[in-house]
Structure formats: structure tokens, C-alpha cells
Amino acid sequence: MPLYQFVITLAVVGLLLWVVNRYIPMQRQIKGILNGVVVIAVILWIASLYKNFLLDYVSQFGAGPRLITAVITLVVVGLLLWLLNNYIPMQGQIKGILNGVVVIVVVLWLMGLFGLFGYISQFRIGH
DSSP: OOHHHHHHHHHHHHHHHHHHHHHSOOOHHHHHHHHHHHHHHHHHHHHHHTHHHHHHHHHTTTOOHHHHHHHHHHHHHHHHHHHHHHHSOOOHHHHHHHHHHHHHHHHHHHHHHTTOHHHHTTOOSOO
16 A cells, blocks of 8 residues: 555544544543544554564564564453443443453463463373
């Protein structure tokens, strides 16, 4: 994608988001969620555009596509948890349980992504 199309697209998305935030009446929490979703979508769109560039750049440091996938996933999950914790009203205990479940799932996913389950099976308890 040429640079001018990239800049125009970002400007249009930013202008539309500004118009929605400025002129469409809605609750502050909903606006925050909408802004977060748009930011995440733009980050994922930019990452998909420059995936080959990022892979080449990161591979110079000895990291591969799994690391890029893990970092992007952690950023997106972190942003979603932040949005959930700040803008979705629910009891603190439920938020704590939800955060714990998400962290456990992400840790298990990361272990599978990097092939660490094979190492766990080697550990023995007892004799």
C-alpha cells in the first residue's frame, strides 16, 4: 500500500472517530469501548500491512513469527482486559475471576505456542 493511501486511511478513520465522539450522544463508557475497539482494529490492520517488514526486522534479532504473534496477542488481550476493567460495570470479584481465567488461558496458549507442554510432561513428582 502506498504511503499516501495509508495516511489518508488513518486520517479518515481518525476523523470519523472524532465525529462520533464529538457529535453522537452516548455514554462515556460506550465511547471508551468504541475508541478502544477502533484503536485495536487499526493496530491489527497496520500489523497485517507490515507483517513481512516486521518479520524481517525482528528476525535480525533472532526472533521469529511466533514471538510476533505472541506480542500482538498479549497487547490485544491486555487492551481488552483494560477496557473491560475500566468501562464494564460488574462486581470486583467477578472481574477478578474473569481476569484470572483470561491470564490462565493466555499462559496455556503461550506454552502451546512455544511448545513447552513437552517439557512439563518430563517432570515427575515422587519416585
